[in-house]
Amino acid sequence: MNIFEAELKNGRFVIPECSRCQKVIWPPSEFCTQCFGNVIWRTVNDSGILVEYSSKDGKMFCIAEFEDSIRIMGTLNCYKTPVIGQKIKISSCGFDKSPKFTFSSE
Numbered sequence: 001m002n003i004f005e006a007e008l009k010n011g012r013f014v015i016p017e018c019s020r021c022q023k024v025i026w027p028p029s030e031f032c033t034q035c036f037g038n039v040i041w042r043t044v045n046d047s048g049i050l051v052e053y054s055s056k057d058g059k060m061f062c063i064a065e066f067e068d069s070i071r072i073m074g075t076l077n078c079y080k081t082p083v084i085g086q087k088i089k090i091s092s093c094g095f096d097k098s099p100k101f102t103f104s105s106e
């Protein structure tokens with residue numbers, strides 16, 4: 001289990017940022033994919049944008065984008081019909097064999 005997964009398991013969504021060139025590395029890696037510098041793990045800015053959604057068996061799923069580059073999939077809790085491009089937040093995250101995210105509309 002890497003740092004990303006261990007932090008997720010504790011309910012924290014952290015992303016690696018290069019200490020040398022400040023690039024956010026996604027998918028997460030322990031080293032910068034651009035300059036091979038060391039990364040610093042920091043919490044993500046949790047104000048995201050809804051990119052896509054679908055519903056299945058009464059549940060809603062979506063792809064959300066954070067910090068203009070990080071796209072993640074998860075479950076969406078929304079009381080109104082979602083609108084592509086609307087703001088959403090991460091309401092919970094975890095790790096169980098794969099990353100788990102729940103989003104909610106703001």
Ligand SMILES: [Zn+2]
Pocket residue numbers: 018019020021022023032033034035036037
């Ligand atoms: Zn770098």
